[in-house]
Amino acid sequence: MQGVLFCNDTKCRRQISSGSAWVTSCCHVFCHEDGKAIIENGRICPACSMSLNKKHGIISFEPNPDKAYRSMILLGQRPDIVMDICQKAISGWMYQYSNELQYRELMLQRSERKIADLKQFCEQLETEWQKANKAMKSELSSRDSELAALKKQYNEVSSLLSSKSRQCKKLEATCHRLTLASTAPKMDGAGDSRSETEFCLGRIQSSTGSPIGHQRTMSPMVRFSSPTKHPSDFSRSALFPTHSPDIGSTDYYRRLFSL
Known part of the structure; x- marks a missing residue:
């Protein structure tokens, strides 16, 4: 300066x-x-x-x-004038010097206040950041725990679903086998019953010498629904009523022939 x-x-x-x-x-x-x-x-x-x-x-x-x-x-000036001019010039210079010092000090104080304000602001930001960071870490930890619990639950549900799927497949296979087993005997039994019925009707015709529809007298165990119907209208349900569990079976015809 x-x-x-x-x-x-x-x-x-x-x-x-x-x-x-x-x-x-x-x-x-x-x-x-x-x-x-x-x-x-x-x-x-x-x-x-x-x-x-x-x-x-x-x-x-x-x-x-x-x-x-x-x-x-300064040529032509008396020494006292020269000294007065020099004194005033030096005083003016010192005034400028002191003013500059005051100005610099004032700027320094302002800078220090700004620095203090900035420091306080930075400390406040640091405190808030630390709080936010701590909260985020806590939230992250809780989220990790929830994620671990969800993964465990997912694995349990997945294993349970796999087990249930295997059981369901086994039940489907068992149901299919049972369905086949329940339908096959019925078909065979129906054929056997039909063949046995035809065999028994043939035995009746051969023993009486006339078709079964032209016989006027039958065993008291056989009752027709209407005597006025044509013999061709008689069905197996009329000959063998469903209310008797033994009618239509082989034992029934055997007892019929023995009479």
């Missing part, structure tokens, strides 16, 4: 090292653009709001003049 001036406008803060600049009677320094804006906008110092007179309130200077300018600027 030593040997360097900065524009005292807080919106500018441009470093003044070459070219032309402006200085006010209140010892504030501005860059060329801001100095011209002060002159055009009513000669009010933007740093301290002091009114600047028209003649010597604000003047232009060169921050880095050449040797010819330095050798000519």
